[in-house]
Amino acid sequence: MATSKDSPTPGEVNDIGAPDAKTAVAVEVETAPPAVEPMNAVIAPPEVHLKDIRGVRYIGTADVRTISNKDLTHNEVEAKSRDDLVWSSDNNHFVDKSEINAATLAFLLSDPTDFRAE
Secondary structure (H helix, E strand, O other): OOOOOOOOOOOOEOOOOOEOHHHOOOOOHHHOOOOOOOHHHHOOOOOOOHHHOOEEEEOOOOOOEEEOHHHHHHOOOOOOOOOOEEEOHHHOOEEEHHHOOHHHHHHHHOOOOOEEEO
8 A cells, every 4th residue: 555655656556546657567559459440441342344244233212323424534534435324214224334434334333332233
């Protein structure tokens, strides 16, 4: 037990029953495992090649989904043509692979809740 001094000496227990801070065991933070894995390691989309698919289906909730050439350019994706890509009931929410390139495919599949390669 600590004496009438202001603080306990190393190895002594202070008035609240805790070891003196000078005797505490140091823990290396670098060796501790991460609490959770990084998001990009958990949700990495599978690699899909244009030659292996028929096209891209829209599986989101909208009746019509349009990706404009401007949308692609804004996201630094080179479009295959100047035409907008449109998924609707007219095309059974499916765009043929002849209308897209590999960069556009990668961009679309980065949102697995809205697009699926078939």
